[in-house]
Amino acid sequence: MKPHRELSIFRKYLEKRGLKLTSERQALFDELFARHEHFEADELLVRLRTKHKKISRATIYRTLDLLVDSGIVGRVRIGESGYRYERLRAGEHHDHLICNECGRVIEFFEPAIESLQDQVCERYGFLALSHSHQLRGICRQCRPRVSSREAGRAASAAIPGGKLRILPTA
Amino acid sequence: MKPHRELSIFRKYLEKRGLKLTSERQALFDELFARHEHFEADELLVRLRTKHKKISRATIYRTLDLLVDSGIVGRVRIGESGYRYERLRAGEHHDHLICNECGRVIEFFEPAIESLQDQVCERYGFLALSHSHQLRGICRQCRPRVSSREAGRAASAAIPGGKLRILPTA
DNA sequence: ACGCCAGTTGAGACTGAGTCGCAATCGCAT
């Protein structure tokens, strides 16, 4: 729980391009590194507002852009609308399992998938700069609840093919 | 180029829930299956408008929802904002390589990745219902252009680690 | 062929997320 490392990265990032570490930026940074969850921009706004800090929505977005750009925060398209942000630990990377029921986000990392991705890129002469890989469905905790609910409904929603099919969505 | 199969699926889908095949829905369907690219909702609106057909934005979205729900069209989060739609051929599935330069979308399918995904889900007791997997970067055609442009700039943007790193973004 | 009515449409108001312009303010190098 020592965000010092990230703070100095951020500081350096700002310095390098003649930007300033204002009290708003510092406050946002602190709030962000006080937890370790995924969060939305407006969530931060509310949290800071309730903590007496005043900060505008525009500044939240502007600062978030800086943090993403500096590499210590990641911007992810999760859920149906808007972005979510997450702390990024240097050099680490992960993808997401997202529960449609409770919204829980599970991070996973599968080296074999990563290297297969590289192979795919090679195949197409594609230079990958970033990627996004998310699986949506029902998490372990929600499965019992959902399946009992389904039992109540008609079986009409059953997928024809029988076998579990994974279709693209987002 | 015979969309008859899909049309009958759509027809059946509508019938099953007492919905009607209106001229607007038919027109949208036709326009959609006249090509095979990824497209945005507003794009369809424009295309139909220029083809003398009048149709409202709301109807476009409503019909697109039906098509997605019936399984013959897929909704994908590509690019920075909004959705894109794409024809789905029955049983087929693919993921995307997206070029940041020209916007080109390359479809790929890697069975090994799919099965690794299943393994990841098992590991977490997660029931996957859909997934999204996109790599963003520079396509073969754009690479020469981009690298020469980069050469002009300072080398300051070089990634420290040296090795190609793939970071999450969307 | 006709009528009926649930389903459908278009227009425009609305929403939510994010961006922009600008005058007032602030960090910080000197």
Added chain:
DNA sequence: ATGCGATTGCGACTCAGTCTCAACTGGCGT
């Protein structure tokens, strides 16, 4: 302490998508 470029907050704005509702229509029943 000073100066000035960077930054902020505000509110207006955009953009994609949704909603409401009165007017319209597809297609079943006869």
